Amino acid sequence: MPSTFGSFIVYQDARGYHIAQNPPKHLGESPVERTHYAGPRVIMPETVADFESWLAARKKEGFTFKSGK
Numbered sequence: 001m002p003s004t005f006g007s008f009i010v011y012q013d014a015r016g017y018h019i020a021q022n023p024p025k026h027l028g029e030s031p032v033e034r035t036h037y038a039g040p041r042v043i044m045p046e047t048v049a050d051f052e053s054w055l056a057a058r059k060k061e062g063f064t065f066k067s068g069k
Contacts, residue, residue: 007036007068008043010051017051019043039063 009032011018018024023032037043040062048054055065 004040004042005036005038006042007034008045009034012051016047016049017054018045018047019051019054020045034068036066036068037063 008019008021009023011020011023011027011032037058039058043058043063059065
């Protein structure tokens with residue numbers, strides 16, 4: 001049963017997809033959509049090559065996701 005709740009943003013650059021807690025300063029005022037989650041642990045910042053694969057793996061772990069504002 002999910003016991004951890006939080007949110008993250010995803011942005012892409014030449015290195016891949018970045019999962020982060022807050023947008024970096026170099027994004028400026030670009031609107032970034034926040035994703036809310038519930039799951040078995042805290043989602044830590046990381047960079048991945050394929051966001052869809054990362055998302056599928058988290059869902060298999062028991063995470064649920066909802067678009068935020």
